[in-house]
Every structure is written in C-alpha cells, then in structure tokens.
Amino acid sequence: xxxxxxxxxxxxxxxxxxxxxxxxxxxxxxxxxxxxxxxxxxxxxxxxxxxxxxxxxxxxxxxxxxxxxxxxxxxxxxxxxxxxxxxxxxxxxxxxxxxxxxxxxxxxxxxxxxxxxxxxxxxxxxxxxxxxxxxxxx
Numbered sequence: 733x734x735x736x737x738x739x740x741x742x743x744x745x746x747x748x749x750x751x752x753x754x755x756x757x758x759x760x761x762x763x764x765x766x767x768x769x770x771x772x773x774x775x776x777x778x779x780x781x782x783x784x785x786x787x788x789x790x791x792x793x794x795x796x797x798x799x800x801x802x803x804x805x806x807x808x809x810x811x812x813x814x815x816x817x818x819x820x821x822x823x824x825x826x827x828x829x830x831x832x833x834x835x836x837x838x839x840x841x842x843x844x845x846x847x848x849x850x851x852x853x854x855x856x857x858x859x860x861x862x863x864x865x866x867x868x869x870x
Contacts, residue, residue, distance in 0.1 A: 746770035752796040778802025
C-alpha cells in the first residue's frame, strides 16, 4: 500500500483506541495519525482500555506494554480469550524490544509490533493496513 493509497482510503467509519500510561505518547500518536479521519480514543491502562472497548468496540487497538493496573500483555490475553473481542486488531507500540517480548506479543495474538521510538511512516502504514484489513473482515 503506497502513501497515495493510504491518503485516499476512507477510514472515517473506523475507530482506534490508543492505550498508553504516558500522556505525551498518546499525544504523539494522535499527532502522527492526524491525517486520518477516523475516531481516536484514549486509555491510560489495560483496565481503562477494557472499559472503553466494552463501551464501543474499536477496529484497532494501539497498545503499550508497560502500564500500571493491567499491562499490555494481560490486556491482549484478555481480549484474545473473549469471543466478543478476540478478533479486534491489535498493534503493540512498546519500548520493550527484546526478541522475547516481541515473540510473546505475537504469541498472545498481536497483529503487529512496532518498537518505540515510533517512526511516523511505519505507524501510518501499519495503521492504514490494519484498518483496511479490519474493514474487509466486516
């Protein structure tokens, strides 16, 4: 998918939930993705994310791993074990970048894994791809 395809994609019906306990990280993600016309919601930990997901199911979750209350691994495990949320697309955005953490993320069901600091083009391409896949699965 080229940058042109991404910008011409209509993602206005999509909803993305960004989950990170560091407010500046949420702000950066929001800024990087501002070219899209989807709805971006926020949560600051896994428990808050679950409440948001129960309120309104997102098409994509952008998930940090290191958070208080419920970390990203636990949230991913919870989402994948529930038939109502098992197919929500999840992209991990994390400073954890060891092979073990990346493999664990994929084993728990992540659709993609982006290490921090996040490269804007990589995030944009990944989000556009995941949302396009989510739309085609509907």
